Amino acid sequence: MVTVGIKEVAQRAGVSPGTVSNVLNRPERVAAATRSRVEQAIRELGFVRNGSASTLRAGQSRAVGLVVLDVGNPFFVEVARGVDDVVSARDHAVILCNSGESPEKESRNLRVLAEQRVRGVLITPAADDTSSLLRLRDRGVAVVFVDHPASGDVCSVAVDDVAGGEIAVRHLIEGGARRLAFVSGPRAIRQCSDRRRGALRALESAGLPAGGLADIVVPEMNAHGGQAAGRTLLSDGLPDAVFCANDLLALGVLRVLSQAGVRVPQDVALIGYDDIEFSSAAAVPLSSVRQPTYQLGKIATELLLDECDDPEGHAHQQIMFQPELVVRESSS
Amino acid sequence: MVTVGIKEVAQRAGVSPGTVSNVLNRPERVAAATRSRVEQAIRELGFVRNGSASTLRAGQSRAVGLVVLDVGNPFFVEVARGVDDVVSARDHAVILCNSGESPEKESRNLRVLAEQRVRGVLITPAADDTSSLLRLRDRGVAVVFVDHPASGDVCSVAVDDVAGGEIAVRHLIEGGARRLAFVSGPRAIRQCSDRRRGALRALESAGLPAGGLADIVVPEMNAHGGQAAGRTLLSDGLPDAVFCANDLLALGVLRVLSQAGVRVPQDVALIGYDDIEFSSAAAVPLSSVRQPTYQLGKIATELLLDECDDPEGHAHQQIMFQPELVVRESSS
């Protein structure tokens, strides 16, 4: 493998390396004739710019990192689409990382991103301790929280999860439920604790005791976790209704209950969260709480790149969307 | 932002930059006392190695590219898990790219990967023209085809799609179907044409005319495409059975048919492909053709990294798995 660099191109085109660099980065500064000569040399030699060298010289790359809790969750895939569209439009790249809800994997990913000298990081933190992120920010890497509200000195884009939990549970109560269960991942995940807070608030408004909400915590917020939760529900005795912290959990629960002969919604009402595409196609179409997912990614990225492009004149914003109840068969 | 590099660390630890580099890359060559002094300096200064400089010096990065047809498809997400596990275990990183079945986006992605000087590329090609990939390979970037059989001079890991199409359609015929429809993405996608070939072969074995298979081609192999196909089926007149080139298409078809009052499988039998997790939880649990998805990613990555580590002593392999029929309600 012969390494063809900028100077081989220069030699072939009969110009200096600097001119080749100009053709690549500020074509308007070089005479048309020279430019086309250089471009031809590039084609003939199959030259590809060395990104590491550019990045080294520039001090930072034209990439941003996106760290999500679970790439297997369609919610985050949709967020990633929003991110990717904006990032591509601004001629940057995305490095997608999966933390799998684990703080250790998260910090490993952040280290890699720091080594790559990304311009900024979009992240849904796995734990409430965001100190390492703020350290990153102090080292000059812009940070925006996605689906995680922040305070004051950092940008964030989120959806009101307390409100979401509240409308979900209010809906279940209006359907006649009195004894409820809340299925979620670890409480350390903010989405889980907030949605639970909303649920409790709905109970309170309805004059029901907080004890009316049974907590079922599973280690991972996916369909397997949901199935485990479903088995717990079966052995512990069924409530009137189940509120799941996301749709994957709800689908898992639905599956186990159905196999055990429990009818949804007649025996147990069920509602999920995120309104992923598959929910409407489920065995029993799933009620859910819809979030502006694509927008979340899109706006977070715009905030991030704006901050990168003008770090001084940038005012941190905390944006909060409102979720929306989607009622289907599983709860009516 | 002060840039703290290897020499600031060296100065603080009272050693030369070369020694710091050795601590980072070959810790065994440096005396324990010196090493811990350097490590402490690293911690105190919050030093993070500059990946671009390493890559530049080394000539290639410790990353591989993974280019898939659709990150929204759980099939590829599962492949990506297999890739990620192996890549992480070998202390590398993966850059995930989405070609969206478009050759243009694919080549854009490949250019970025080439600029990043990745060690190798795992790719499910969007079109049959793989010449640009072979050019990449000649430039020293290892290439492994994923879910795409190759010939001779390149590694590949695939599943026998002709056999998959055949067992799917044989199953439908055994269930009594005579007039069939095949819903797929563009014929240029190899998976589509191969599965169709298998379907035709099954028809032939059963002594049925090739005209018994109606083709419905949609631009994208996702649930939206499936819904479009479903509407076409409704307006063109229903066949006895529908074979979809993947589960997302099948879920879309199922949805439209159900809404129109068509009963599955009584009025129309339906089978998908990939056996994604959601298929078993669908309104009518979906029959499908299962592939060793995680293995696909895992083995492809091992092949790739082996080739990178020993380019000379590497013999290209073409691995072909056999798919497996999974019968559920939608076809029985």
Add this chain to the structure above:
DNA sequence: ACGACCGGTTGACACGTTTTAATTAGCGCG
């Protein structure tokens, strides 16, 4: 006691690009 040897460390250079200041060529105008 002397040379060979060895583990540990150093310094300098190379990797490929971008950028800045300097140089040259071209041109109109006095």
Add this chain to the structure above:
DNA sequence: CGCGCTAATTAAAACGTGTCAACCGGTCGT
């Protein structure tokens, strides 16, 4: 005809790391 001006191009100096040959002080073997 020469002056100054602009446009085009160039040469050289970074960016931060990895490597390699050289070096140094000490230990072992004869």
